Amino acid sequence: MRPVMYNHRMPGKKMNRRDFVAASTALGMLGSNTETFAGAPQVLTRGVRPIVVAAGNGNRSKDKDGLSCVAKAFKMITSGSDVLDAVIAGVNIVELDPEDTSVGYGGLPNADGVVQLDSSVMHGPKKIGAAVACLEGVRTPSLVAKKVMEETDHVLLVGKGAQDFARHMGFTIEEDLNTPKSRQLWLEWKRRTDPDHYIPLKDRAALGLKVGLEMVAEGKIDPEHFWGTINCNGVNSKGEVCGVTTTSGLAWKIPGRVGDSPILGAGLYVDGEVGAAGSTGRGESNLISMASFICVDEMRRGKTPKDAGMTAIKRIKEMTIQKRLLNEKGLPNFGINFYLVNAKGEYAGVTMSNPNGTATFSVCTENGPQSIPLEPLLD
16 A cells, blocks of 8 residues: 655645655755855755854954854854854954954053943843943953853943953953054054143044044054944854944043943844844944844844845934034935844845945855945945
């Protein structure tokens, strides 16, 4: 007697030979795992394409094995690591790189020459997150934020309290996170401004920003490193989404200034059932609009990652009315970028403007790490 075959699409209905062959072929295709780059294990995607997205510096700094942030995170994800552990391991490469002056060790200091670091993490499946701000003396603030998430009932620790917590958790506290490079750039900035800061307080911030941007124009500071930050988000084959953002903040900032990076909903937001979004660029504009939350909420409503990101950037554009933040055309004169991935593995990188197409974001799939131009709202 031949076995009876049932159609899984229509329970109770017998499956004919043609349906059986088609189903067997589909199962065979699922069983043919896709080989990933650099000897990473083969991946059964189960309908979700594992992917890691990050800011542009996510594909520059390399670890001892020659892996960039996104490549390291992707390799760990496809090896079965927790997604948050993977993306944090990725950004640790950048945090520890003294040549990246926007994040971690060697990040450009505040106006007093002190490196103050911010970071946030969110775990989609566990529906939790945490952050640290104005943390001094620890090269990897992302790991401290993760400890806050795991070891406390709090979401945000700041300043000396964050440092004391890190010390209690076993982190090494260093007296100074400046490198010779970051210290020399700070001294150059101090030389160009009033070294005694006798200028009126209301003019001080404007002058400090002006001098900083002059140093960018002269090639002394990478434009992306002046504003700082790396965001990295990942999704595995199960559709589990996590994210991390870490930064040394705006170069020469007023001591104690906190930007968007450690604020959940601004510099990072993750909903495990929807996706993740993070940001780099002008943190104050992101704080006012809580744009990373907007990105994820728009994806919840069915928008693609690109359209969700553009909605957030349009909101920032509409909310920017101060003359000092507008160019001669009445458009925002600052940069703001978003990096998005949804639980299906779809992704996007968007920006306010990208006139020369040189601003990029980082992506890693089974095809390896790539740097892709950010899609601009404004021509």
